[in-house]
Every structure is written in structure tokens, then in C-alpha cells.
Amino acid sequence: MAFLTEPVPDRGANLPVLPGISRIVANNPGPMTYHGTNTYLIDTPKGTVVLDPGPEDHPEHIEAIMRHTGGQIAYLAISHTHHDHVGALAALQEKCGAPSVGFTVSGLDTFNPDIKLAHGETLAGLTALHTPGHALDHLCFSVPAANGDKVLFSADHVMSWSTSIVSPPGGDMKDYFASLDLLLQRDDDVYLPGHGPALREPRELVRAMLAHRMMRETAIARKLQEGPASTFVLMDTLYSQVDPRLRRAAERNVLAHLLKMEIEGKVIRDGDVWRTP
Numbered sequence: 001m002a003f004l005t006e007p008v009p010d011r012g013a014n015l016p017v018l019p020g021i022s023r024i025v026a027n028n029p030g031p032m033t034y035h036g037t038n039t040y041l042i043d044t045p046k047g048t049v050v051l052d053p054g055p056e057d058h059p060e061h062i063e064a065i066m067r068h069t070g071g072q073i074a075y076l077a078i079s080h081t082h083h084d085h086v087g088a089l090a091a092l093q094e095k096c097g098a099p100s101v102g103f104t105v106s107g108l109d110t111f112n113p114d115i116k117l118a119h120g121e122t123l124a125g126l127t128a129l130h131t132p133g134h135a136l137d138h139l140c141f142s143v144p145a146a147n148g149d150k151v152l153f154s155a156d157h158v159m160s161w162s163t164s165i166v167s168p169p170g171g172d173m174k175d176y177f178a179s180l181d182l183l184l185q186r187d188d189d190v191y192l193p194g195h196g197p198a199l200r201e202p203r204e205l206v207r208a209m210l211a212h213r214m215m216r217e218t219a220i221a222r223k224l225q226e227g228p229a230s231t232f233v234l235m236d237t238l239y240s241q242v243d244p245r246l247r248r249a250a251e252r253n254v255l256a257h258l259l260k261m262e263i264e265g266k267v268i269r270d271g272d273v274w275r276t277p
């Protein structure tokens with residue numbers, strides 16, 4: 001797949017992305033977060049929307065958001081309730097007082113958005129698209145940029161630098177496929193992901209991601225035709241090249257595939273192993 005890279009961004013800087021849109025990259029780099037979480041500042045007719053406050057325990061990131069917005073924040077939007085996106089919410093909300101915005105059903109006991117958006121609802125010019133798969137409460141936000149670009153904040157559903165982790169039970173592979181299909185029906189010009197740089201002509205990568213996942217499923221089915229195997233053994237076979245730090249995440253991905261295939265009647269679970277029907 002044609003993934004993008006970018007140099008380590010200026011920490012604490014407000015980096016221009018498109019007219020009316022900028023980002024601050026949190027200092028939480030890692031094998032699953034790339035250079036860190038993107039916190040977007042979006043100019044809207046209702047004021048500045050901050051999308052994804054970022055991870056907790058990074059006070060310098062909250063200070064940067066406050067500095068670059070002057071504390072004048074209309075809404076704190078949350079793409080999904082993973083800690084690297086929502087962790088800083090409480091601390092930031094305490095400082096700026098803006099209401100939080102998220103999906104109608106939160107995936108986190110400790111997060112109950114002040115404003116709940118269902119699929120297709122619009123707030124401050126941002127339209128929420130429920131896109132479960134990576135997380136059950138995952139929202140993408142669509143917005144027309146000032147330069148006419150149709151922008152989609154794709155968060156961790158589709159990222160420019162890597163595939164997404166789909167880890168059950170919050171992650172669901174069947175939902176993930178459907179949410180990729182949903183994006184293929186649209187004509188967005190550019191995706192602004194939760195990690196990594198902007199992605200132009202985004203549907204090419206979405207199509208490649210779908211093809212990649214189908215290839216994985218075929219490989220799982222083929223391996224099981226040789227005999228029953230555990231999730232771990234399947235991961236070890238399929239992901240022999242993977243970064244050792246990502247083996248656990250890879251095993252979650254394989255489990256997500258197996259649960260989808262189980263629903264579709266393609267595999268059967270026998271205790272600790274999986275087999276073909």
C-alpha cells in the first residue's frame with residue numbers, strides 16, 4: 001500500500017493544513033500513533049472547533065491548544081474514545097469550558113458527550129459520519145474547506161501512514177469493511193487523519209485497504225484448510241514480517257477477521273483453535 005511519511009513535526013506549533021484548518025501534533029509518538037495524535041483546529045461559522053484534544057498527561061499539548069486558540073473554543077469534538085484522542089478532554093475542558101461533542105453512544109464509561117451526534121447530523125458545519133470498525137463510537141467529520149476542497153476528518157478509520165488496528169470487542173471487522181465501503185460512496189478530495197499527514201485522492205488507498213483485508217481473509221481460510229490453528233499461530237504465519245512491538249495488535253486484527261468469518265459461516269471455533277466448517 002502507498003503509505004505517506006512526513007518529518008517529525010514541530011512540537012507545540014500550529015501547523016497550517018488547509019485554509020481555516022491547522023493541527024497541533026501531540027508528543028505521543030509510537031508504533032501505533034506515528035509522530036503523535038493530530039489535534040485539529042477548525043475555523044467554523046460558530047467559532048473554532050478543536051477536534052481530538054489528544055492524550056492525557058501531556059500538559060504542554062493542552063497549553064499549545066490554549067495558546068493557539070486564545071482559549072476561544074466553541075466545541076471540543078471527539079472522533080472516538082481511544083485514550084490518545086480523548087485523554088486530554090477533561091483537562092482542556094476545565095480550562096476553556098467548551099462543550100464536548102461525540103457519537104450518541106460512547107465507548108467509554110467515563111465519557112458522556114455534552115452534545116451527541118448521530119450519523120448524518122451537522123454541528124457548526126461539521127457533519128458526523130458514524131464509521132465503526134476501529135472503534136464502535138468512531139465518527140468521521142465532513143466539512144467543506146474555505147478553498148472548496150471537500151474535507152473528511154477520517155481520524156483512525158483511514159490513516160495516511162498505516163492501516164488501522166481492529167481490536168475486538170470495541171473493534172469490529174464487519175463494521176470496518178462497511179465503513180470503508182461508506183467512504184467509497186463519497187467524493188471527498190482530502191482526508192485529514194488522526195495520525196499522519198493529509199491524504200489526497202483518498203479513495204485509492206481505501207480501495208487498497210479493502211483489497212488488503214480481503215487478501216488477509218483468503219490467507220486465513222487457506223491456512224485453516226491445512227488444519228485447525230489458534231489465533232496466535234495464524235498471526236505468526238500471516239504477519240511474519242511485522243514489527244515485534246505490533247505482534248499483539250496483529251493478533252487482535254486476526255481475531256477480528258476470524259469473528260467476522262465466524263458470523264459469515266466461513267470458520268468454526270473449537271475451544272482455542274479455529275477450523276473450516
Ligand SMILES: [Zn+2]
Pocket residue numbers: 033037082084085156194195
Ligand atoms: Zn489514535
